[in-house]
Amino acid sequence: MALQASFLLPALSARKEGKVSNVVKESAFLGASLREQHKSGLLVPVLRTQRGLVVKAVSVAEPAQGVREASLQGKKVLRQGVVVITGASSGLGLATAKALAETGKWHVVMACRDFLKAETAAKSAGMAKGSYSIMHLDLASLDSVRQFVHGFRQSGRPLDVLVCNAAIYRPTARTPTYTADGYEMSVGVNHLGHFLLANLLLEDLKKSDYPSRRLIILGSITGNSNTLAGNVPPKAGLGDLRGLAGGLSGMTSSAMIDGGDFDGAKAYKDSKICNMLTMQEFHKRFHEETGITFASLYPGCIATTGLFREHIPLFRLLFPPFQKFITKGFVSEEESGKRLAKVVSDPSLTKSGVYWSWNKDSACFENQLSQEASDSAKAQKLWEISAKLVGLA
Numbered sequence: 168m169a170l171q172a173s174f175l176l177p178a179l180s181a182r183k184e185g186k187v188s189n190v191v192k193e194s195a196f197l198g199a200s201l202r203e204q205h206k207s208g209l210l211v212p213v214l215r216t217q218r219g220l221v222v223k224a225v226s227v228a229e230p231a232q233g234v235r236e237a238s239l240q241g242k243k244v245l246r247q248g249v250v251v252i253t254g255a256s257s258g259l260g261l262a263t264a265k266a267l268a269e270t271g272k273w274h275v276v277m278a279c280r281d282f283l284k285a286e287t288a289a290k291s292a293g294m295a296k297g298s299y300s301i302m303h304l305d306l307a308s309l310d311s312v313r314q315f316v317h318g319f320r321q322s323g324r325p326l327d328v329l330v331c332n333a334a335i336y337r338p339t340a341r342t343p344t345y346t347a348d349g350y351e352m353s354v355g356v357n358h359l360g361h362f363l364l365a366n367l368l369l370e371d372l373k374k375s376d377y378p379s380r381r382l383i384i385l386g387s388i389t390g391n392s393n394t395l396a397g398n399v400p401p402k403a404g405l406g407d408l409r410g411l412a413g414g415l416s417g418m419t420s421s422a423m424i425d426g427g428d429f430d431g432a433k434a435y436k437d438s439k440i441c442n443m444l445t446m447q448e449f450h451k452r453f454h455e456e457t458g459i460t461f462a463s464l465y466p467g468c469i470a471t472t473g474l475f476r477e478h479i480p481l482f483r484l485l486f487p488p489f490q491k492f493i494t495k496g497f498v499s500e501e502e503s504g505k506r507l508a509k510v511v512s513d514p515s516l517t518k519s520g521v522y523w524s525w526n527k528d529s530a531c532f533e534n535q536l537s538q539e540a541s542d543s544a545k546a547q548k549l550w551e552i553s554a555k556l557v558g559l560a
């Protein structure tokens with residue numbers, strides 16, 4: 168058994184410090200799964216540092232790592248997969264976490280910015296103790312992304328699938344807000360934070376011996392101008408990326424990727440184009456060499472999630488019936504979670520470089536991206552600029 172010192176820092180947001188009990192702090196680290204390890208007799212000593220933080224020396228069960236098949240009563244069975252889902256504290260992320268956890272085949276690492284919200288959400292969704300862990304990740308801070316990666320590696324778990332799901336949407340914002348690193352918030356969280364996370368965790372995906380390793384990034388219909396939904400103003404468009412190249416600062420450059428005036432709804436849709444282009448560039452750069460599956464998807468219009476929290480109340484009231492009865496694009500959180508869980512785990516969905524969508528009978532198919540969302544020269548340029556902004560180049 169390898170004895171590893173694990174630090175609590177990535178598992179707790181600074182704003183939560185001092186407000187939560189030790190019990191919560193402990194579960195904040197590796198969640199219920201850690202307690203399960205404790206129960207099963209594995210060593211989990213709790214130490215206190217000079218600053219009073221709880222630091223754990225975690226003994227990691229070696230058979231859990233790097234073993235493709237475990238032997239159970241002579242039968243070969245696939246070990247539990249480990250999936251990291253960002254923004255699993257609500258909506259699609261939570262529904263997917265639940266769908267995967269209840270199969271018993273997956274351990275879900277819920278990478279969330281608000282630990283208490285995530286723990287409460289997991290409990291009220293009925294997720295079994297031990298089927299998930301919660302680790303702190305605030306995508307609005309590149310430091311937090313790096314700390315998350317460090318903390319995840321300290322946990323000793325392998326990484327088999329990463330789902331870049333978290334997002335924010337600010338349709339009523341009149342002025343931009345910014346990430347800790349000074350980038351416009353929607354693109355900063357939805358694209359740049361995930362861009363760094365995915366690039367760092369690629370190394371971990373490469374090391375996994377799981378039969379099908381996947382990196383999944385959420386896209387959307389509203390970023391695709393080859394659809395009706397993608398033509399509802401304001402339309403997405405990255406232009407020549409001059410605002411992004413200038414650092415999306417709103418000071419020396421525009422806060423918008425295309426260099427235009429700030430528009431919160433457009434910034435979200437632009438970030439979704441970035442997500443879909445990033446998936447394709449990952450595919451182009453790494454699929455052949457690594458065998459990892461890179462995919463994106465439009466899970467349907469999940470009109471009831473927290474994504475619309477900042478929209479006006481009238482919109483929130485009318486949007487679900489509008490999608491249910493008029494566009495018929497509505498999908499429940501539960502159904503969308505099943506869809507994404509399939510993209511994570513279905514043995515038939517290993518094709519890489521694909522943008523999945525579902526038809527009315529809930530059968531999934533490979534969808535066509537708009538011209539801009541499949542522009543390979545733009546994908547490459549986006550990659551190069553993004554790498555600079557997140558400190559990878």
Ligand code: LMG
Nearest residue numbers: 338339392393394395398399400401432482485486489493
């Ligand atoms: C913007 O307004 C806001 O300005 C912005 O701040 C942000 O909030 C953004 O996306 C979020 O929205 C969008 C606004 C403008 O749309 C509206 O929501 C206005 C509602 C108008 C009501 C229409 C009546 C519909 C009846 C439904 C009754 C139920 C009500 C439910 C309401 C919930 C939804 C609000 O949008 C417009 O300008 C209106 C026109 C939009 C039509 C766009 C369609 C363009 C089609 C172009 C064809 C393209 C061809 C596509 C080819 C496809 C080929 C496969």
Ligand code: NDP
Nearest residue numbers: 254256257258259305306307333334385468469472473474
């Ligand atoms: P929700 O708002 O319900 O979920 C978004 C999640 O992202 C929440 O858990 C939220 O955390 C988290 N999040 C937001 N900001 C950060 C941050 N800075 N750091 C870490 N986590 C953060 O929205 P949905 O479930 O609807 O959206 C999930 C994904 O699905 C998004 O990528 C969205 O673009 C995509 N999608 C959604 C559609 C829909 O119709 N709803 C349609 C197409 C795509 P917290 O709980 O703390 O707020």
Ligand code: PMR
Nearest residue numbers: 336338387388389390395396399435436467468469494496
């Ligand atoms: Mg849209 C025709 C089908 C269709 C679909 C599938 C969606 C999905 N929407 C459709 C049509 C329309 N929408 C039409 C005709 C209108 C004008 C009335 C319309 C309006 C509208 C608004 C104002 N729709 C919206 C908004 C939002 O604020 C949402 C958004 O753009 O968020 C970025 C949204 C959405 N419509 C969708 C989906 C999936 C969204 C959620 C956003 C996303 O995650 O991409």
